Amino acid sequence: MIREEQGAKASYVLLTLVFLAWCFGPSVIRRFTREAFVEFQAPALELAGRSRDLARYWELRTRSTEELAEAGRDLGRINAGLELRLIEMKGLAEENARLRTLLSYGPAPEYRTVVARVVARDSTGWWHRITIRKGRTDGVRPFSPVVFGNQVIGRVAQVHLNTSDIDLITSPGFRCTAHLDGDEQRRVVLLTGTASGSRGSALVTNVPKDYGAPAGQEARLMTTGIGGVFPAGLLLGHVDGPFRPTPKGDFREAEVTPPRALNSIREVAVLVPVYPTPGEQLTESRVDDFR
Amino acid sequence: MNGSWFLLLLATYPWLLVSDLVSDVMVDTGLVCFLTGAAVIAPARRLGRGPAALFALCVGLMFEARRPIADGWLAFALAFAALSICGPQRLLRRPAAIWMAAIGLNAAATAIWFLLGGFMAASEGSQVSIVNGVWFGLLQVMVAAACAAVAAPFMLRAQESLMDRLGVPEVREA
Numbered sequence: 001m002i003r004e005e006q007g008a009k010a011s012y013v014l015l016t017l018v019f020l021a022w023c024f025g026p027s028v029i030r031r032f033t034r035e036a037f038v039e040f041q042a043p044a045l046e047l048a049g050r051s052r053d054l055a056r057y058w059e060l061r062t063r064s065t066e067e068l069a070e071a072g073r074d075l076g077r078i079n080a081g082l083e084l085r086l087i088e089m090k091g092l093a094e095e096n097a098r099l100r101t102l103l104s105y106g107p108a109p110e111y112r113t114v115v116a117r118v119v120a121r122d123s124t125g126w127w128h129r130i131t132i133r134k135g136r137t138d139g140v141r142p143f144s145p146v147v148f149g150n151q152v153i154g155r156v157a158q159v160h161l162n163t164s165d166i167d168l169i170t171s172p173g174f175r176c177t178a179h180l181d182g183d184e185q186r187r188v189v190l191l192t193g194t195a196s197g198s199r200g201s202a203l204v205t206n207v208p209k210d211y212g213a214p215a216g217q218e219a220r221l222m223t224t225g226i227g228g229v230f231p232a233g234l235l236l237g238h239v240d241g242p243f244r245p246t247p248k249g250d251f252r253e254a255e256v257t258p259p260r261a262l263n264s265i266r267e268v269a270v271l272v273p274v275y276p277t278p279g280e281q282l283t284e285s286r287v288d289d290f291r
Numbered sequence: 292m293n294g295s296w297f298l299l300l301l302a303t304y305p306w307l308l309v310s311d312l313v314s315d316v317m318v319d320t321g322l323v324c325f326l327t328g329a330a331v332i333a334p335a336r337r338l339g340r341g342p343a344a345l346f347a348l349c350v351g352l353m354f355e356a357r358r359p360i361a362d363g364w365l366a367f368a369l370a371f372a373a374l375s376i377c378g379p380q381r382l383l384r385r386p387a388a389i390w391m392a393a394i395g396l397n398a399a400a401t402a403i404w405f406l407l408g409g410f411m412a413a414s415e416g417s418q419v420s421i422v423n424g425v426w427f428g429l430l431q432v433m434v435a436a437a438c439a440a441v442a443a444p445f446m447l448r449a450q451e452s453l454m455d456r457l458g459v460p461e462v463r464e465a
Contacts, residue, residue, distance in 0.1 A: 011344070012374060015367070015371060030363065034362060037355075037356035040356075120357075123323075126359075126408035127408060129357075129359075157359075165357065172417030172419075173417070192418075195417045195418070195420070195424075
């Protein structure tokens with residue numbers, strides 16, 4: 001009985017020591033452990049994602065040939081329109097490159113698109129995340145923007161071997177500068193995710209007091225391209241509800257509704273910068289200094 | 292220390308995966324189907340202190356790995372809980388007591404990760420609404436308790452039958 005009690009005490013002491021070593025030990029141990037447990041779970045998540053895709057495939061197989069032919073016709077029309085836009089864009093890109101050369105501007109940020117399926121969603125009052133089926137092996141890098149069409153979905157939070165975790169724009173860690181629709185002075189406002197409850201929402205702050213939304217429509221928020229992370233001109237969301245004064249400063253703030261139902265999204269595109277971003281360059285130079 | 296705790300971990304993982312998939316379905320509500328706390332009870336009853344603590348650590352780290360929670364805090368809390376269950380093993384002989392313990396530990400573990408999540412959100416400079424947090428935390432704890440109440444009997448039975456097959460001795464008299 002006494003030995004039993006001593007054994008119990010010893011195990012508590014040992015676990016406390018392990019806990020202290022865990023807390024104050026090198027962070028590489030914690031990082032390695034986290035990565036190991038993510039990789040342990042990755043195959044099962046991938047399998048679950050693929051079986052969901054298979055179920056969807058068989059669901060689509062039940063569609064009639066007429067429905068498919070109609071969808072094909074619609075897609076053909078859209079494609080024809082997009083081909084014209086492509087020709088226009090090519091001309092604009094050439095003109096842009098010429099103007100940049102004339103003004104001695106640096107090259108415009110270029111992105112490689114990595115399309116990925118969503119394998120898991122995780123949402124609480126504190127975070128809103130999705131996991132996608134592309135990772136380090138596909139060239140995904142941390143902090144890369146994640147979009148669907150011209151709409152921002154979020155930002156890559158963590159990259160693993162074959163999966164990546166994405167912080168949605170409603171997640172507390174998300175921050176992005178934006179321009180408001182109808183602001184002719186193109187003043188910069190800030191969009192942040194909020195930790196305010198079950199349904200994800202975001203907040204636009206630093207809105208100037210004299211800003212007025214365009215009459216008869218919701219004010220849209222578009223990315224500025226400042227900082228080199230998000231390309232300019234992507235849709236971040238719509239202002240939802242009235243502007244209210246902020247407790248500090250001479251500004252206003254308002255709730256923002258994301259552009260899509262983020263919880264039902266099935267596929268996203270990760271925009272991986274072709275060149276190192278300013279943040280990556282800074283980190284690399286800091287690592288070089290350290291070395 | 293043999294490897295039965297690891298085989299038990301592999302056998303428990305499908306339950307945790309299913310709870311993750313259910314959370315995925317419930318994503319619009321912002322609630323998580325959490326079963327990690329309930330998964331610790333049966334192994335802690337029958338395995339020794341070391342294997343029980345290791346099992347609880349691994350199960351906790353598995354939950355934390357994909358979520359923005361401070362590394363290791365939930366896992367170590369579960370390991371301490373597993374050690375404390377190893378003591379009064381004889382109290383956890385009746386199925387009703389085991390079931391109640393699973394619900395209680397699951398709810399407590401939920402409260403821990405929810406607080407840790409709130410702490411991480413606040414440390415990222417986000418505006419944290421305490422009223423919403425408390426209300427939503429309570430709701431999440433109740434959902435976790437309900438999940439444990441529904442799923443724990445099946446999960447515990449599966450874990451017990453595996454331990455029987457592995458030759459893990461029944462609960463000792465203290």
